[in-house]
Amino acid sequence: MITPAATVPRSVRLGYGVGSFCTATVNAVPGLLLLYYMTNFLAVPAWLAGVVVTAPKIWDLFVNPLVGRWSDRTRSRLGPRRPWLLAGACTLPVVFALVFAGPPLKGAPAALYVGACFMATATAYALFEVPYKAMPGEMTHDYHERTSLLQWRMIFIGAGTAVSGVLAPAIVTSQGDEGSLASYRTMGLTIAVIMLLAMLGTFFGTARAPMTGAPEPDRGGWREQAAAIRGNSAFLWITVLACTQGLAVSMMLAAAPYFAAYTLGDPQSTQTLFAALVGPMLLTMPLWVRLSKRFDKRGAMVLAALLFGGGTAAAMATPLLGALYAHVAILLVGVGIAGVQLLQFSMLADVIAVDAAGTGRRRAGVLTGLWTALESGVSSFGALVFGVILSIGGFVESDPTRPVTQPDSAVTAVLVGQTAVPAVIIFLSVLMTLKYRLTPPAAPAPAASA
Secondary structure (H helix, E strand, O other), rough: EEOOOOOOOOOHHHHHHHHHHHHHHHHHHHHHHHHHHHHHHHOOOOOHHHHHHHHHHHHHHHHHHHHHHHHOOOOOOOOHHHHHHHHHHHHHHHHHHHHOOOOOOHHHHHHHHHHHHHHHHHHHHHHHHHHHHHHHHHOOOOOOHHHHHHHHHHHHHHHHHHHHHEEEHHHHHHHHOOOOOOHHHHHHHHHHHHHHHHHHHHHHOOOOOOOOOOOOOOOHHHHHHHHHHOOOOOHHHHHHHHHHHHOOOOOOOHHHHHHHHHHHOOOHHHHHHHHHHHHHHOOHHHHHHHHHHHHHHHHHHHHHHHHHHHHHHHHHHHHHHHHHHHHHHHHHHHHHHHHHHHHHHHHHHHHHHHHHHHOOEEOOOHHHHHHHHHHHHHHHHHHHHHHHHHHHHHOOEEEEOOOOOHHHHHHHHHHHHHHHHHHHHHHHHHHHOOOOOOOOOOOOOOOOOO
């Protein structure tokens, strides 16, 4: 007889999903505020601030696959993934708070301090995030249940993004339009506490998570594993796709406070822009689950990317049409991002499950480690690219004691970096989606039992 596909209990879905507060905040808060914090409060030149945001992510190329390999080979009464979730929960909130601790430094010394703390943050984040992303592909064999499972993750990502994009800027600007070093410090501590609670929630909430993946870890060396990954075209294309889309998202995050301050003329509108972005992420997940079943995941991804890119391109007209128009355009972007992120993770879970079924080995950690490292590393270049665009536009760094008036060329650079360049990148990702070939018949069949 054929056993039915494993069903993930609702409590486990909720417990797993809440960990996405970590994903959302550790990416969105630095992506949104770190560049602006350095250029406008620590007097770090824009190009150097871009390097600081980017450089620690290169470390991910080494540490993420390493953590994934360790988690694949972990034998514990807690399972192979959950000990690493606990390790991340105990370290990430501390080093994250230190990033925004506001040391009495300016210029290059401040950049070195922030860079060192951000490097430690990337390491602690890998301890949690890599095993976390490996888990959905091991929880169920069902192709469409993975999307349903991951909509809970995306709902919590939306909530976490709201915390990052609304609460974090609100704390920063609570002491004035521009904020202060003290308000950044308070923000860092507040977000760190929220992350700690969410990560511990996932550790305890996944105690009953089913494990349907291959029981034996892959004992091959790096060379053998790299060769196997090169032969997995679905994994390669979903990784390239995620990297491309992540680059556009990170550019827009880095540009958002500048867009609010210099294009809309209101630094506090960062919060309302993020509310417009996050709203669709919280409300449209069931719609994207249905669309993925109707058009398959690849077709739904194309539609999501077109909405994402179309809204981003439309925002170019903001100087002519005003702030309300900008919020409507960002609302459309939010609908697209909701689908893009849900389908990325669902496709990755499919790839992991198919790989385990085909090889009989557990290497979800290696796959997610490499995927996360590449996606995070490439995405980090968004802040660097935007910083370079600002420098080309003649943006002048400052601190609260020395305010400056930006030239018109710098204001134009902000608009281009927020809209035109990310839109082109997203439209390129539509073409990449067509190279992804994994479809429902290729998903692993339920295991037979005597």
